[in-house]
Amino acid sequence: MQVPAHVEYERATSVDHALGLLARYGPEARVLAGGHSLIPMMKLRLAQPETLVDINDLSELAGLGVTDGELRIGAMVRHAQLLDHAEAGELFAILHDAERVIADPIVRNWGTIGGSLCQADPSEDLSATFAALQATMIIRGLDGERSVAARDFHTGPYETVVRPGEILTEIRIALHPTIGPRTDPKTGPKTGGGPGSLRRGSAYQKVGRRVGDWPVGAAGAAVWLSDGTVAEVGIGLSAVGARHFSAAEAEDFLRGAPATAQAFEQAGQIAAEHCRPSSDQRGPADYKRHLARELTIRALDLALRRAQAAEPSGAERASGGPGGRPPGSNRTAR
Amino acid sequence: MNDAYGPVPRKEDARFIRGKGRFVDDIQLPGMLYGAVLRSPLAHARVVSVDVANALAHPKVEAVITGETLTERNLAWMPTLSRDVQAVLATDKVRYQGQEVAFVVAQDRYSARDALELISVEYEPLPPVVDAKRALDPGVPVVRDDLPGKADNHIFDWEAGDQAATDAAFAAADVVVTQDMLYPRSHPAPLETCGIIADLDDISGKLTLWCTSQAPHAHRTIYALVAGVPEHKIRVISPDIGGGFGNKVPVYPGYLCAIVGAMMTGRPVKWVEDRSENLMSTTFARDFHMHGEIAATREGKILGLRARVLADHGAFNATAQPTKYPAGFFHIFTGSYDLPAAHCQVKAVHTNKAPGGVAYSCSFRITEAVYLVERMVDLLARELDLDPAELRMRNLLRPEQFPYTAPTGWEYDSGNYPRALRLAMDMAGYEQLRAEQAEKRARGEYMGIGISFFTEGVGAGPRAHMDILGLGMADGADLRVYPTGKAVLAISVQTQGQGHETTFAQLVAGELGLSPDDVEVVHGDTDATPFGLGTYGSRSTPVSGAAAVMVARKVRDRARIVAAAMMEVSADDLDWVNGRWQVRGDPEQSAGIAQIAMAAHGSLELPDGVEGHLDAETVYNPPNLTFPFGAYICVTDVDPGTGVVKIRRFIAVDDCGVRINPMIVEGQVHGGLADGVGMALMQVIAFDENGNCLGGSFMDYLLPTAMECPSWELGETVTPSPHHPVGAKGVGESATVGSPPAVVNSVLDALAPFGVRHADMPLTPAGVWSAIQGRPLRTDLAVS
């Protein structure tokens, strides 16, 4: 088996300690979370950091639950934890759909959400998932915290906006859609009715060559329905060269449109037109483009059916309220 | 049926379930060093220089070996199993990506790996030959310019059958169907990679090797011929081996380098390859570009079969098969059918890829042959608009035709083929499946039902016809019976999971009236076992198993003589009844083996024919191969929107003659069926135009998991082999041979409404979808 090159190792006792270590060791230091993205790279010597800062003891980064109208996922949450979290799955079925097809059960035991996102593989399922959910990433440095939209988090293959000396600490997903940068500020969102009458549904569809494989193509969709209209929608795409892991043009088309099979077909078509897949061992470009369309439609269909079966989300709580957590949402971090 | 046969639990399990197996990498010797191989990143290049100074300066490095070092010892090249030569460490050129260039010996495995980066090699890249179909084009680079006078990439031409008769049959036929098909390059990928520990005792000169070898005696002889160590000073020990599947038959350059490293340092040297080395440089399997033609009457009677094959052997011809059969047993391609005329031609070429070809439970290319004929029969069924099961029934050999001589010379020993196919169809509920398929098609859902009927020829092989590197393929067995009646059987094959410690004990127990617990099986250590050519080609039961039975019968015959002396009767007055020698007409007077053994070792006066013990030895020269067969049916569901294939059911009826341990037989079948899923749907070692190997890790060389495999449904028929001492045939490779065509036929059956005639393995989602679009993918070569 291949083995890593020499490296130094430090174990952080707090986030501040970790940030201090990163500052001390400079840009050749890497954060070590679950290690299931980094250590394989180190074994193949594709990554050769000088120092590893182990953050596995930082339980403050492993929280998972609803606060202030957001589902907040700590960066150190293990894939298995997220898959096992009933409330997260009830709120956003797409999270469970995606986690169920990421890697394998043993890797999911130790790999983390933050680790996968920071690895920034162009085929990363969670990148498409959080793009569909229009999540926000919280990044902490010695000079404080900043937030970045999930869609702006990745700057290229294996590249994110996290600077040396910073740590991704949390991912936040708003339970109810907010007016985002893609909505025309002059006309406002094309919805009728307030957030209280929206039904939420989400889904993830992936094709792989085998269980546990990276996707050949994958699509995630989150829809908020107001009666029969798509009040808000997010579509994420992985492995097909979609800009920012999302199908923004397809979203714009669907926003305010009736939630029909025809509209979804059209959305799928638009999503396919705007992605730039490349041919590789997993498949030729024309097939991947086809998957972008086909899986977008299927994800939208399933998200719609789930939305139709859901309670209107306004029945839970208004956004910005005191944020009492439903029972069972407190999970002990590992 | 013998009392000792049956689903006896395995003796070997006791150590494995406790994690107390002893695999090569588990073994540590005092002072042991670790080796690592530096490999070529290029598929074809001149080696300009190899600078090892920095590696030698590493404080933990004890030695560095290059092609130059080996040249001084006349070891830079070694013979292959096909009488070619292969570079141990590159001297003039590198000829495939991953070829061995240098070998580092260091104090620990991490330092050995570090030291590889301190070696600088200057290469002068050359254009590689990657597409086998272009390998013989004029002006293409010559891979083997190390061979004097070699001006092209041609290795051999071989043919079998009657060309004139076949041409005539085709000319007279109502229908001729032709199809090109690829059996892609695949790799056995046992879970344990290949490795060795070489330990040279500098006082006695004894070289002891612990090695992942499926053929320890053959390896010993090869090292004696190549490494200049006298054969009686070499001991090869195959300890527990984590799967072989043909991958562990050859001698690999890393083994020789470890031996040289031990000679240079005076300390034991361990070398265990990593997974990428295993996939990129050890013996691959298949890579046959086949053109098939089948001729028939309109009523569906097959008249003739033709095959033209282009075989990609990689940079060196290192295939392992009997000398007279450079294309292995491919000419058994007439399969299980009664057809009068057949002719095949195989042309082999070099390319800039790893050497190999015969591996992965192929039974010496029978996997390729069965795939060809089963695809052609299915295509013929489609052409004639006949149900594929019905077409097979019309053409399968009938029981009264056995023993049957095939048009290409094979003598099939026994079989009842229609019965096996009917059983598989009954188990599957074939007619209901066809009805379900029709009903689903009307609703736009696509399921497929694929059949594969195969005949194997295993148990190589008769001395007169079969040798590897001049070594005959007979196998020996030594049986000792200790005074207290316990027996020790030493056999020349050894196990990589097939359960020999149990089944061979059962064989001996069955002949001697002992319990299998009273029989210890010794294997794997050349100092303790008789010569034999190893475990592969499903030969253990047919050859070594026969040897075990014959030697036990020799012991039993000696026991008869002793028993006669004990009971003061004539040997002719004794019958073997219920595991004892009994005086005819006087059942009270009998003796079992334990008693007899004690008497033989005692003071009883012994008559002629016995020398003071019951021990015996034998070498078994099989009179023929044995011919296990089977009928497989695979049910798949295909999603045309994504190309994803799900295997719903797999029914497998196997006939391997008499079953010594049915539990072990079924386990062997289960394992081979998974191979079919893998090869048909996901496994391929592909290359790009620059000769980069695209299957160098388990991220891209995908193996099936428990999720892709259905719950296998097994059935059996038993048609004993008439020439094997207990009628057993061997089964190790049957399912790997028979299952890929069943899966492929099933998927293509599902896709028939889309007009898809054929698509090559692996039928990945992209491959299936592309076939539906009318643009089937080329799976072996990524051309941009």
Next chain:
Amino acid sequence: MMEISVTVNGTTYRREIEPRLLLIHFLRDDLRLTGSHWGCDTSNCGACVVWLDEIPVKSCTVLAAMADGHRVRTVEGLELKGAGEAGGGRLDPVQEGFAQCHGLQCGFCTPGMMMTARWLLDHDPDPSPEQIREAISGQICRCTGYENIVRAIQWASKHADGSDGSEAAQ
């Protein structure tokens, strides 16, 4: 170099190691617990599965340094030891199940499969065949075709107290 302290199968080991040392190598080469194996370079095959703090992990993808201060359980710790017994305790029903149901052939993937099986049954005493297949979907077997591994785990689930005096795998 750094010093680590890892408790493996109930015994605490203090060793000096390089930070880059992988947990699988620490167990096999340093502690001589060779029951766990390795079979690939890319965290795919699962031959190396052990428990880290009661969770199955691929020990080829974990540094020994990450296990410092933690507990590891390997196949050697699967047997149910009596108080004061040095070795050769009673087999875990999972081990018995593998022997009873021919769930192993070459034995190389077996320790990893059994560690996952033990964890699965601890959390779900009566899993369906589909759940079993998913639980082992990150681990490769080249010999068995998985059917008998599934049966072995089902056997263990039905015989949680062992096989009542069976000497099958002695």
